[in-house]
Amino acid sequence: MDVLRMSSEFAAEVLDVFDRSMTDKELVSQSKALCRDYIHSRLNQNGLGWSKAELNLPASNTALSEVSMVLLCLGDELECMRPSLYRNVARQLSISVAMENMVADAFIAVATEIFSTGITWGKVVSMYAVAGALAVDCVRQGQPATVHTLIDSLGQFVRKFLVSWLKRRGGWEEMTKCVVKRDFTPEHHWISSTIESLKYFLSTVYVYVMKEP
Incomplete structure (x- = not known):
């Protein structure tokens, strides 16, 4: 009887763990919340001063706040190492931000190119840097409504291509393991490899976006 009771308790604990696992919808919602936070930071850095209300930022979540902090730290490092790659992206892609569909298609194409050889946290950070x-x-360029289209596009990409990968890693909180010190100094090996793999991705994506269907 004791063995049966212990087995039942163990089974209940296992089921409880699965019950607490993130759903696809929750992971997509978190990815969009992180994107809003990342964009909010980048707009403020560039003196464009959008409020959190304008980006519909959700109420603070302790676990997600830590992930957001790490994501911003890693994004800073990545952008500092190769600033030209993450500035004037629309011009590099030769797209008009006045055309929301074009921006959405270009972002999806860039994200697809980024992950064409596999998924890593470094590439995830790069995707957010491009969105920002x-x-x-x-x-x-006076097209603030397109920002929300970008956020939705990122969510759609995560739902279609990254949700299963995120689930296998226990969700977004796994990203916090990319840092090795309390001051959020990131490991550099994934950053350098990401920079190398993305060296020419904008020109590649431009050809992909502009080619005839």
Whole structure:
């Protein structure tokens, strides 16, 4: 009887763990919340001063706040190492931010190119950096509504291509393991490999976006 009771308790604990696992919808919602936070930071850095209300930022979540902090730290490092890659992205892609569909298609194409050889946290950070850079372009050029289209596009991409990968890693909180010190100094090996793999991705994506269907 004791063995049966212990087995039942163990089974209940296992089921409880699965019950607490993130759903696809929750992971997509978190990815969009992180994107809003990332864009909010980048707009403020560039003196464009959008409020959190304008980006519909959700109420603070302790676990997600830590992930957001790490994501911003890693994004800073990545952008500092190769600033030209993450500035004036719309111009590099030769797209008009006034055309929301074109911006959405270009972002999806860029994201697809980024992950064409596999998924890593470094590439995830790069995807957010591209979204942040495009958002800055949109607001600077008087097209703030396109920012929300960008956020939705990122969510759609995560739902279609990254949700299963995120689930296998226990969700977004796994990203916090990319840092090795309390001051959020990131490991550099994934950053350098990401920079190398993305060296020519904008020109590649431009050809992909502009070619005839």
